[in-house]
Amino acid sequence: MSNIKTYQRPASLEDAWRLLSEEGKTAKLVGGAVDVGLFAPPEVATLIDLSHLLSTSVESRDGGGLVIGAGVTLTELLESPQAQAYGGGILVTMLRQVASPLLRNAATLGGALASTHPWSDVITLLLALDAQVRRYSGHPEEAALETLLESRGTMDRVIISEVSLPRLEERTYIDFEKFVRTGFDVGMLNCACRMSLSDDGCANVRVVLGGTPDIARRSPDVEAAIAGTSLTASDIEKAAAVASESIPARDDVRASGAYRRILAKAGVRRCLQRMAQKAGE
């Protein structure tokens, strides 16, 4: 039974922030409401709708980077030509695996990040892409998604207004893999890799594993195993083995820890194999 007493549509981000800070834990921000509608805790009495306040634009910037309004729905992002062109279409590859079109039509990018689901596909890929998040807490502030996730429990206490993705240098490769029991299910594990490959080998490596069942994190051991290599078949096998050994895998309702180790190995291997293939084309 919901205890919600008021539904607010503040006139500005400033008003939204004031309401949120005055009402504390009894207030909740609302993006697409896909999550809030299901999981609003009983203490929540005030909903603060952000939909009319947040940008829904997707723009290319800095010669190839992307700036995305946090109010954009996952469908709008998926359908945007700018997002489709970014990183060889990697955003589309990931977004098409998030839930169903019915949910993607409502869910916003801001909500997808702030809900900090451990199995979030959006967070896994955006972490690998080194996304920067612009937020509003009485004044604008900007931080790396990676930094914000360190205080995960507070992600929805500051208004996320914009997400930017960096310009990708030439010969940068990105890939994403998700393991599900059925097409519409949340993942048992997901994985995203990004790196640049030159004659000196792999550099700027970011490998992220999510749903382990903990929230997505970079894997320094796998990154170290790849950095400087030329991504040969044996380099890939070594990195995949490191992924299996090093992830903080545990059992939960979706999969056992042992099975997650197998998935981590397969996920990293598949991503790296596809990236090596693209690099060779």
Next chain:
Amino acid sequence: MTMTLTINGKKRTLTIDPGEKLLDVLRREGYMGVKKGCGAGDCGACAVLFNGRAVNSCLVFAAKAEGAEILTIEGLATGEVLHPVQEAFLQEGAVQCGYCTPGMVMATIDLLSRNPDPSEPEIREALSGNLCRCTGYVKQVNAVQRAAEWMKGGETRG
């Protein structure tokens, strides 16, 4: 609180609870074709068009629909003449108990409004949030293909 929205082309001002879901408000107002299955975003039986896009009305707060255009299954037929998607579902035998049908039809209308000539994988993806416990997910795909053909040809029904 009161809110104003357009349902099936008619402007309505409704009194709602701030935490109420669109599904419950629509059903209370007599739009019983909007079905409640899971109430958790999993089955799609409650799908309606919200400003032209199919969403799970069991998740959307009714208050969020202030000023919005909502289309339910009741708003599709013109008098006795069914919408081509409804007609195609009937002619292809894509309806058994019918509980999932309104949601499937609304998801199909969203798809065909953006992609008049979808491939089978595109149809399956568009309907992936709509569960059916009776059929085998074959006749619905046939129905969407048939509706697409009719609509491309400008036919209003089969």
